[in-house]
Amino acid sequence: MRERFDVAILGAGASGLFAARWLEGLSVCLIDSNLEAGKKLRVSGGGRCNFTNEYVGTEHFVGEERFIQEALDRFGPKELLAWLESEGLSYVKVKNHQYFCAKNSQELLAILLRSLQKQSFKKGERIQGITKLPENRFKIMLSKGSIEATLVLVATGGMSYPLLGASGIGYEIAQALGHEVNPLKPALVGLTLQSSESWMKELSGISLPATLKVENHTLQGDMLFAHRGISGPLILDASLFWKKGSIEISFLSDPLRYLKGSKGFISSSLPLPKRFTKALLDALGIMDGPFDSLQSPLQTTLLNALMAYTFAPAGNFGYSKAEVTLGGVSLGEIDPKTMESRLCSGVFWAGEVLDVTGRLGGYNLQWAFSSAYVAAQGIIQKLSSSSSKGIPHG
Numbered sequence: 001m002r003e004r005f006d007v008a009i010l011g012a013g014a015s016g017l018f019a020a021r022w023l024e025g026l027s028v029c030l031i032d033s034n035l036e037a038g039k040k041l042r043v044s045g046g047g048r049c050n051f052t053n054e055y056v057g058t059e060h061f062v063g064e065e066r067f068i069q070e071a072l073d074r075f076g077p078k079e080l081l082a083w084l085e086s087e088g089l090s091y092v093k094v095k096n097h098q099y100f101c102a103k104n105s106q107e108l109l110a111i112l113l114r115s116l117q118k119q120s121f122k123k124g125e126r127i128q129g130i131t132k133l134p135e136n137r138f139k140i141m142l143s144k145g146s147i148e149a150t151l152v153l154v155a156t157g158g159m160s161y162p163l164l165g166a167s168g169i170g171y172e173i174a175q176a177l178g179h180e181v182n183p184l185k186p187a188l189v190g191l192t193l194q195s196s197e198s199w200m201k202e203l204s205g206i207s208l209p210a211t212l213k214v215e216n217h218t219l220q221g222d223m224l225f226a227h228r229g230i231s232g233p234l235i236l237d238a239s240l241f242w243k244k245g246s247i248e249i250s251f252l253s254d255p256l257r258y259l260k261g262s263k264g265f266i267s268s269s270l271p272l273p274k275r276f277t278k279a280l281l282d283a284l285g286i287m288d289g290p291f292d293s294l295q296s297p298l299q300t301t302l303l304n305a306l307m308a309y310t311f312a313p314a315g316n317f318g319y320s321k322a323e324v325t326l327g328g329v330s331l332g333e334i335d336p337k338t339m340e341s342r343l344c345s346g347v348f349w350a351g352e353v354l355d356v357t358g359r360l361g362g363y364n365l366q367w368a369f370s371s372a373y374v375a376a377q378g379i380i381q382k383l384s385s386s387s388s389k390g391i392p393h394g
């Protein structure tokens with residue numbers, strides 16, 4: 001006989017595991033293609049998991065503001081911190097108001113895994129699709145058989161890091177149910193360079209603070225030169241907003257104050273890594289030497305490059321290196337109060353599979369938890385209203 005559950009949670013990542021914690025007492029089956037649950041969570045935040053931020057608002061996300069606000073109002077960072085404290089997590093707040101596990105992400109994962117002691121976990125099972133059965137149930141097709149459930153929570157995440165189990169199954173399920181899936185793109189990812197910027201590739205390993213303008217956003221942070229292109233927190237954030245055109249990087253806001261009247265060489269006068277300044281001068285065709293000895297047009301070229309270096313990146317490092325996926329299941333057909341599909345009653349959504357993407361700083365995990373909480377409450381409400389109407393479940 002086929003196994004039957006109240007709820008099938010598709011994906012045992014951050015949002016699936018978190019929802020499971022709020023569904024204790026129901027018969028729940030989590031399914032994941034990985035042999036261990038929460039694989040991405042374990043490596044997140046460099047292994048220490050930046051699970052939220054002191055300040056979380058809709059301005060930290062790309063996505064529909066009212067939808068995001070609704071979930072944050074129900075379960076925001078304060079509620080998350082209070083719950084994690086009650087579960088015994090020790091955490092620290094570091095720069096940029098980011099909260100990390102005190103020791104490592106395993107501490108948070110262990111809390112999320114507690115519900116697996118009572119709930120079923122089908123590990124190493126690839127989800128292939130779902131179909132609605134006539135008797136108000138769903139059949140979930142797996143690589144090794146199938147299960148049935150009264151309700152389904154799709155928490156399959158995005159396309160980023162296929163090595164950690166990512167797949168496009170959530171989007172396929174959405175489209176099969178008639179949902180729109182907004183265009184997908186790797187985000188929070190390094191950017192590759194055109195040949196005109198190949199001088200930057202020589203600087204692999206150098207990191208420096210900068211200000212960056214992309215589309216209508218001005219961002220600040222550290223950028224890192226890598227052998228494939230440019231990366232670091234500033235560039236990862238910029239990748240969320242970059243479409244195809246130029247970006248502008250300011251390495252110094254007022255370089256003249258270090259250069260004018262200085263008898264030293266330019267590379268020694270500027271408060272920038274010497275290797276960087278020398279490579280920039282080379283790329284501009286300017287000889288290193290005292291700034292005042294340069295001809296005026298070259299002075300202008302150098303100052304412009306330092307204050308507003310403008311270029312178009314070639315592309316990005318791709319899903320294998322992207323922390324998240326921009327785009328996803330359109331929010332228009334999902335009820336923000338319950339996360340239930342408006343097109344297919346009984347199917348709920350949470351996490352990165354939805355068209356909500358956070359900036360760097362703990363916002364994506366906060367979204368996974370906020371949306372999972374709302375979905376779990378929606379599921380409880382749905383099951384209790386159907387049992388009060390005498391509809392059997394499980």
Ligand SMILES: Cc1cc2nc3c(=O)[nH]c(=O)nc-3n(C[C@H](O)[C@H](O)[C@H](O)COP(=O)(O)OP(=O)(O)OC[C@H]3O[C@@H](n4cnc5c(N)ncnc54)[C@H](O)[C@@H]3O)c2cc1C
Nearest residue numbers: 011013014015033044045050127157165351352362364365
């Ligand atoms: C390297 C890295 C570091 C990160 N660090 C941070 C951080 O510090 N802070 C932060 O806020 N965010 C961070 N993120 C982003 C964050 O981890 C994700 O946004 C978050 O995990 C999304 O949660 P989710 O539950 O929606 O998806 P996931 O956590 O990706 O879970 C989805 C699950 O579904 C499973 N799955 C997918 N397809 C199938 C299928 N066909 N069959 C069966 N199972 C399937 C996957 O194996 C996976 O376990 C990081 C991401 C990466 C890649």
